[in-house]
Amino acid sequence: MKKIYANAAEALDGLLHDGMFIAAGGFGLCGIPELLLAAIKDAGTKDLTFASNNAGVDDFGIGILLQTRQVKKMISSYVGENAEFMRQYLSGELELEFNPQGTLAERMRAGGAGIPGFYTPTGVGTQIAEGKEEKEFNGKRYILEEGIFADLAIVKAWKADETGNLVFRKTARNFNVPAATCGKICIAEVEEIVPKGSIDPDHIHLPGIYVHRIIQGDHEKRIEQVTTRKREEA
Amino acid sequence: MGWDRNQMAERAAQELEDGMYVNLGIGIPTLVANYVGDKDITLQSENGMLGMGPFPYEGEEDADVINAGKQTITELARTSYFDSATSFAMIRGGKIAAAILGAMEVDEKGDLANWMIPGKLVKGMGGAMDLVAGVGRVIVVMDHANKHGQSKVLKSCTLPLTGVGVVDRIITNLGVLDVVEGGLKIVEVADGVTEEELRATTEATIVN
Numbered sequence: 001m002k003k004i005y006a007n008a009a010e011a012l013d014g015l016l017h018d019g020m021f022i023a024a025g026g027f028g029l030c031g032i033p034e035l036l037l038a039a040i041k042d043a044g045t046k047d048l049t050f051a052s053n054n055a056g057v058d059d060f061g062i063g064i065l066l067q068t069r070q071v072k073k074m075i076s077s078y079v080g081e082n083a084e085f086m087r088q089y090l091s092g093e094l095e096l097e098f099n100p101q102g103t104l105a106e107r108m109r110a111g112g113a114g115i116p117g118f119y120t121p122t123g124v125g126t127q128i129a130e131g132k133e134e135k136e137f138n139g140k141r142y143i144l145e146e147g148i149f150a151d152l153a154i155v156k157a158w159k160a161d162e163t164g165n166l167v168f169r170k171t172a173r174n175f176n177v178p179a180a181t182c183g184k185i186c187i188a189e190v191e192e193i194v195p196k197g198s199i200d201p202d203h204i205h206l207p208g209i210y211v212h213r214i215i216q217g218d219h220e221k222r223i224e225q226v227t228t229r230k231r232e233e234a
Numbered sequence: 235m236g237w238d239r240n241q242m243a244e245r246a247a248q249e250l251e252d253g254m255y256v257n258l259g260i261g262i263p264t265l266v267a268n269y270v271g272d273k274d275i276t277l278q279s280e281n282g283m284l285g286m287g288p289f290p291y292e293g294e295e296d297a298d299v300i301n302a303g304k305q306t307i308t309e310l311a312r313t314s315y316f317d318s319a320t321s322f323a324m325i326r327g328g329k330i331a332a333a334i335l336g337a338m339e340v341d342e343k344g345d346l347a348n349w350m351i352p353g354k355l356v357k358g359m360g361g362a363m364d365l366v367a368g369v370g371r372v373i374v375v376m377d378h379a380n381k382h383g384q385s386k387v388l389k390s391c392t393l394p395l396t397g398v399g400v401v402d403r404i405i406t407n408l409g410v411l412d413v414v415e416g417g418l419k420i421v422e423v424a425d426g427v428t429e430e431e432l433r434a435t436t437e438a439t440i441v442n
Contacts, residue, residue, distance in 0.1 A: 027281040027318065028304040030297065053318070080357035081304075089356055096356070101280065102322025102364030109319040121367040122326065125398030127350075128363065158298075170298040170315050174282045177317035205317075221297035224304040228292040 003164050003214050004193060008039035011187045011213045015152055016045040019072075023108055023150035023183050024052040024062065025176030028081070029224045031168070032061045033154040035189045035217045040154075041065055049073040051148050051182075053104060053175050055085045060222055066094070075148075077101035081224065100128060103145050105178050111147035112181025112210070120145055153183025156219070157206070160190040161199050164208030173205060180210050187213040235431070236378075236407040236424035244269040245422075246334050246375050246405050255284065257325070257365055259335035260303045262375045266334055276312065278330055280361040282321050285313035302361065322361070326368035333369040335362060337376045339391045342438035344401040344413040346374065347393035359396060366397035378406035378435050385437040387411070387418070408432045417441040 005011035022040075026032030037056075040048075041064050048071050055074055056063035065071050066084050073095035079085050088094035099107065100122045110118050119142035123129050133144040155176040158169035166188055168176060180186045193216045237245060243265035250256055250270055257278045258266055267277060267286075277286040279301045286301060287308035295306040324330060339347040346366055349359035366372050379385050387404060403421070404411045409432050410422040417439030423429050433440055 028300065030281070030300045030304070076358060078358035078360040086356055098358050100359055100363035101318070101361035102326055102368075105318035105322050120326065122364045124367070125345075126363065126395045128359075168315075168317075170296065170309070171279070171282050171300055172298040173315055173317050175318045178319040223295060223297045223306060224300070225306070226295055227289045227305040227307075228295060229289045231291050 003208075003212065004162060005213050005215050008035040008189065008215055008217065009042065011215045012036065012039055012043060015185055016040065016043050018045060019047040020045070020151040021049045021051070023148060023153045023179040024050055025155035025174065025179040026061070027053055027171070027174035029056065029061055029222050031156050031172030031174050031176055032056065033156045033189050034061065034219060035215065036154040036187055037061060037064065041068055041070065044070070046070050047072040049075070051075040051104065051108065051150060051179070053077050053101060055079045055082050057081050057224070058084050060220075069093075073097065075099055075104065077104050098128070105175060107145055107148040108175070108178035108182040111149045112178065116147050117144050118147070119143065148182045150183045151185075153179050153181070153186040155180045155186065155188050157188050157190045159192050159194055159199065160188055160211070160214045161194050161196045161208070163196050164188065164211030164214055165199060165204045166190070166206040166208070166211060167199055167203060168205050177206055180206055185212050186210055187215070189215050189217055191219060192216060236409070236427045238407070240265060242375050242405055242407060245410065246373060247271070249332065249334070249373055249403065250275050254331040255329065257330050257333040257369065259333070259362070261336045263334040263336060264303070266375075278321075278324070279307070280321050280325065280365070282316050282318055283309075283313060285310045287313070322364050325361070325364050328368055328370060330369040332371040332373060333365045334373045334375055335365065337374045337386070339386050339388055339393050340374050340376070340401055340404055341388045341391045342413070342417040343390070344399045345391045346372070346396045346401050347391040348396050350394045352394065362396050366400040371402045372400050373403045373405060374401050375405045378408040378432075385435055387436045387438045389438055408435060411436075414441060
């Protein structure tokens with residue numbers, strides 16, 4: 001079974017349809033599947049629902065799909081960095097479902113693990129709990145949250161081998177692991193595809209069983225907030 | 235009057251004990267890291283890192299090493315990385331000893347509001363709801379009053395809540411208060427502030 005595709009457009013071929021549900025990895029702009037998002041923009045697929053922790057910035061990440069009005073709904077925990085998002089949301093053009101960050105991650109993990117629902121203490125007594133079943137365990141309140149089952153998962157990793165085993169780099173791992181597992185199909189874009197056997201099996205972060213298609217490409221890896229300290233004078 | 239941002243952070247750092255795993259929020263809580271001194275504290279960043287180091291030197295930024303505020307940071311010898319589901323498993327699972335967070339409002343029942351102003355601000359709760367639901371101890375650091383002089387330490391929060399009955403201790407520019415049965419208890423009054431001033435700026439019930 002061949003998993004390697006030439007580019008993002010080819011990897012997405014036959015998988016996109018209007019109204020589909022996509023889970024995307026990344027935190028802020030760190031570890032986002034930037035090549036696949038750009039290719040989805042080019043494909044013009046509409047009415048998309050995204051489960052993604054953030055919505056990118058105006059001209060990068062999911063933000064580029066907001067500019068072209070391809071997104072119908074976002075399921076996210078934080079969208080503060082995106083002016084176009086705010087504008088579309090406040091004018092009622094864009095649906096938004098806020099999920100606490102840990103709830104979103106666990107919903108993806110649960111979906112990928114075949115678990116349709118779970119009880120969490122997060123959000124009990126807040127707006128997030130409205131309309132959700134509440135249950136007490138050992139005297140403490142919990143709410144029922146549902147697993148996410150997406151049509152497609154798009155993720156970014158550092159390295160893949162030919163069989164789809166993935167290794168992530170530092171904090172760019174973030175939502176990429178749970179997102180990858182909750183899609184019917186998962187496409188991973190990586191900085192480097194290496195021959196099988198060249199990654200120590202003990203060092204694989206996500207086994208290739210979760211990854212159906214792989215592309216290698218050049219990533220901009222934009223930094224949202226460059227913060228540095230001065231070197232002390234000798 | 236009272237403590238400035240750095241003095242509030244310094245006071246909050248006194249809450250931390252040797253060996254603790256701690257999550258610091260954005261704003262004044264981030265400054266707490268500057269005052270831990272010799273204590274062996276491991277900082278968690280909820281985007282998937284334990285053992286957060288300082289900002290990098292100019293030219294050494296790495297796009298793959300950021301904190302929850304999306305700022306470039308560095309790793310330490312003790313650092314570990316993990317995915318977001320694992321990160322919140324350790325938060326919800328009670329493995330993180332304390333979280334120090336900012337707030338818009340806190341009330342005498344320990345309710346906290348720090349994520350949304352209806353009709354105005356649409357940003358999101360990020361990891362705040364999970365943190366306050368799961369960590370051992372929740373410490374709020376904020377100004378005692380808003381810029382119009384109205385108390386942010388209330389009988390009952392007016393903004394959408396982040397958590398119900400979750401706050402243990404409140405550190406403000408005027409002093410330190412604990413959430414106890416029936417209201418708030420004054421633990422400490424800031425330098426240059428009188429207890430009367432602290433009480434006058436607090437809407438919440440103060441108990442002895």
